[in-house]
Amino acid sequence: MNKKMILFLSVLALGLLSACGNANNNTHLSGHETDNKQGDAQQHASSQGGHNMSQSMVSDNVKALFTFAPTTVKANEQTELTIQINGKDGKPVNEFNLNHEKLLHLIVVNHDLSFFNHIHPEYKGSGKFTISTSFPAGGDYKLFADFIPTNGSSTTLSERIQVEGKSGDHAAIAADAKLVKETDGKEIELALSSTKPKEEVTLTFNIRDALTKKGVNNLQPYLGAVGHVVILSADAEQYIHVHPIDEKSTGPQAQFATSFPNSGIYKLWAQFQHNNKVITVPFVVDIK
Ligand SMILES: [Cu+2]
Known part of the structure; x- marks a missing residue:
C-alpha cells in the first residue's frame, strides 16, 4: 500500500469515526x-x-x-x-x-x-x-x-x-488458484479479460452441468438479467458495481462489465437462477 493510499484511508477512517461519534452514543x-x-x-x-x-x-x-x-x-x-x-x-x-x-x-x-x-x-x-x-x-x-x-x-x-455470539472460524482471503467452482450440481468457470486495475474488465462465466459438462442454456432471469454479480475489496472498503453485458442471455455464457479501482485481492459473488433456484458462486481474484 502506498503512502497516498494510506493517507486517503486514514482520512476516510477519520470521517467515519466522527460520524460514529455524533450519532452513536448509546x-x-x-x-x-x-x-x-x-x-x-x-x-x-x-x-x-x-x-x-x-x-x-x-x-x-x-x-x-x-x-x-x-x-x-x-x-x-x-x-x-x-x-x-x-x-x-x-x-x-x-x-x-x-x-x-x-x-x-x-x-x-x-x-x-x-x-x-x-x-x-x-x-x-x-x-x-x-x-x-x-x-x-x-x-x-x-x-x-x-x-x-x-x-x-x-x-x-x-x-x-x-x-453478539460465538464467532465463526476465521479464514484469510487468498486468490483462487483455479477459477472453476462446483455448486448445486453445476460447474461455473470464470475468465477475466484483464486482471489489471483501472481497466475495463469483462467477466465471462461459463455454466455447465457438473456431471455431463454440457453447457446450461436455460438459465432463468435473476433480477431481470442473466445474473447478478457483486464485487468487494478484501477489506470490504470498496463496493464495485457490475453490469451485465447481454442481459437476455440464458447461458451457458454470462458476461459482465466492471473495473477494479486498485490492485489487490477482491472477492466476487455471481448469482444465477436455474430450475427456480438461485445459486451463488464466490470467486477470489488478484488484481495487479
Ligand atoms: Cu438485489
Missing part, C-alpha cells in the same frame, strides 16, 4: 450515518463516464440510518433491520427508481467475506425499508444498501455492525 447498534461518495463517484467514472455534477451532489447528500430491533443483534436470532434513507436536510427521500427489479438491494458480509447475503428489504414509504434477517455467527459484519433515489444517481451506503 450502543454500537443504535445506528449511525455513513456515506460512500467515493465508491459512487468511482462507479460512475468507470461505468458511464457522463454523469453531471448535480446528479452526483444529489447522491452525496443522501444518508442511510441502519437500526435494529432489538438493538442488540445476536447470532442466529431474527432481528428487524430498518434502513432509513434521508436527505442531508434530514427529510426522508420518498422516491426510488426500480433497479434490477428492486428499489433497494442489501448486501451483507462478515469481516472475512466468508458470509454473503443478498436480500431485498421491503419499502414502507417515507424513505423507510425493513427486513427481518439473521446472522450466522458473532463478529463484525458490513451492510451495503444499493439504491437510486429518483432524480439522483446510483448510491451505495454502508454500515459496519457487531453481532
Whole structure:
C-alpha cells in the first residue's frame, strides 16, 4: 500500500469515526450515518463516464440510518433491520427508481467475506425499508444498501455492525488458484479479460452441468438479467458495481462489465437462477 493510499484511508477512517461519534452514543447498534461518495463517484467514472455534477451532489447528500430491533443483534436470532434513507436536510427521500427489479438491494458480509447475503428489504414509504434477517455467527459484519433515489444517481451506503455470539472460524482471503467452482450440481468457470486495475474488465462465466459438462442454456432471469454479480475489496472498503453485458442471455455464457479501482485481492459473488433456484458462486481474484 502506498503512502497516498494510506493517507486517503486514514482520512476516510477519520470521517467515519466522527460520524460514529455524533450519532452513536448509546450502543454500537443504535445506528449511525455513513456515506460512500467515493465508491459512487468511482462507479460512475468507470461505468458511464457522463454523469453531471448535480446528479452526483444529489447522491452525496443522501444518508442511510441502519437500526435494529432489538438493538442488540445476536447470532442466529431474527432481528428487524430498518434502513432509513434521508436527505442531508434530514427529510426522508420518498422516491426510488426500480433497479434490477428492486428499489433497494442489501448486501451483507462478515469481516472475512466468508458470509454473503443478498436480500431485498421491503419499502414502507417515507424513505423507510425493513427486513427481518439473521446472522450466522458473532463478529463484525458490513451492510451495503444499493439504491437510486429518483432524480439522483446510483448510491451505495454502508454500515459496519457487531453481532453478539460465538464467532465463526476465521479464514484469510487468498486468490483462487483455479477459477472453476462446483455448486448445486453445476460447474461455473470464470475468465477475466484483464486482471489489471483501472481497466475495463469483462467477466465471462461459463455454466455447465457438473456431471455431463454440457453447457446450461436455460438459465432463468435473476433480477431481470442473466445474473447478478457483486464485487468487494478484501477489506470490504470498496463496493464495485457490475453490469451485465447481454442481459437476455440464458447461458451457458454470462458476461459482465466492471473495473477494479486498485490492485489487490477482491472477492466476487455471481448469482444465477436455474430450475427456480438461485445459486451463488464466490470467486477470489488478484488484481495487479
Ligand atoms: Cu438485489
